């Protein structure tokens with residue numbers, strides 16, 4: 161009898177361990193997993209070696225696998241890790257290591273912030289970031305008179321929020337030796353009565369760079385870890401870094417080599433000679449979480465500083481049409497480099513004229529390679545005639561909905577009522593292209609994807625402005641917006657085999673959100689409860 165009981169329990173044990181056969185690293189169950197794979201929602205998934213092994217109902221997964229670790233998601237929503245398709249980690253580092261002028265409501269508030277900063281730090285040159293004169297009483301670009309009064313000796317460089325204009329004092333201008341500089345293509349040293357006002361625009365800005373002190377690697381790494389943690393706290397696991405120099409490329413390579421950075425980085429190279437050599441030598445490059453196979457070129461400037469290239473003059477300054485920052489010839493040469501190296505071309509184009517120019521260049525690319533996936537970054541003003549060509553020539557629009565609900569205050573003043581029909585027209589853009597990739601353009605805007613979603617779907621900022629929504633008929637659906645930060649973001653960076661949706665064989669890179677994503681009439685903030693990259697927990701609110 162004893163023997164028989166022993167025999168039966170042995171059989172049960174054998175049977176159950178066979179049944180619960182394969183050992184995996186992690187099971188997540190009791191969740192609402194939005195796979196972004198054709199709308200499929202499941203309850204559980206099994207993960208091994210950083211990849212998803214199987215998705216399905218709770219019982220199906222829990223019965224089939226044994227796991228070293230199990231997470232009960234308590235019914236929470238899970239999404240593929242979000243991607244910010246247009247961000248600037250490097251500028252965010254600079255911003256963290258300089259005076260933060262964001263949100264200053266007057267020139268004097270800016271001075272006050274600098275004075276406060278100087279109580280804690282004593283730099284050789286003061287660098288500030290984030291002013292926006294459209295928040296001030298006088299909304300015109302400032303001059304440096306006040307700055308010279310408060311800071312007569314120490315050089316000061318203050319970047320406008322979009323970094324397309326910088327305000328510098330006379331002590332800084334002295335360093336630049338302007339009398340040796342002739343004309344600047346695609347840039348301007350603004351003058352009044354032949355004297356510089358202290359404003360430098362677009363291609364005049366690099367004149368400053370060689371005079372600015374470099375941050376130490378240690379300080380940069382400290383800042384980047386802070387930034388990574390902030391992004392992970394929103395469920396962001398990847399960034400399309402919109403424009404890096406060769407020096408930055410080396411920096412990113414070293415971060416990835418030393419495992420300092422976990423985020424997936426899709427870095428767009430600026431078209432400088434060393435970067436072009438890199439592309440020619442390496443072709444599409446991938447090392448761990450760093451992927452490089454695109455160039456970012458500045459077509460025009462920004463609308464806020466009057467640099468975006470328009471077909472007709474600015475409504476508030478009719479003689480100004482904006483400007484091209486890179487010549488058509490140079491963009492065409494770069495597009496040939498892209499063609500021969502298998503790289504993607506991502507062009508910053510804001511004005512309707514610039515969008516037209518770049519679409520015509522992409523048309524030629526499309527004739528040689530239908531899968532070029534060339535992107536237009538921003539697409540803020542686009543004519544109806546050009547709009548249809550997005551789909552026709554396989555062009556990928558890359559949009560930042562938060563810009564729309566920041567710019568609404570002055571956009572009509574610059575563009576006029578009639579042209580507003582072609583501005584921030586994300587719904588039309590999506591209808592034409594069939595795909596959009598979505599980002600925030602941080603640190604110009606907040607990287608918080610829930611703010612981006614609110615801006616895209618409700619066309620309002622988090623102050624609930626404008627009250628009726630900005631050009632409300634151009635809102636896109638919640639589902640399309642989430643696609644724009646997951647699966648479409650992956651496709652727009654040639655990474656759809658690995659990222660963008662939760663499917664068997666793909667990366668176990670996902671976020672478990674604190675609250676479900678809903679779009680109600682008031683902004684509800686949200687955050688990640690836990691964020692995983694390749695099956696490893698990189699962020700948890702429980703650790704806070």
Ligand SMILES: [Zn+2]
Pocket residue numbers: 246247248402601
């Ligand atoms: Zn940008």
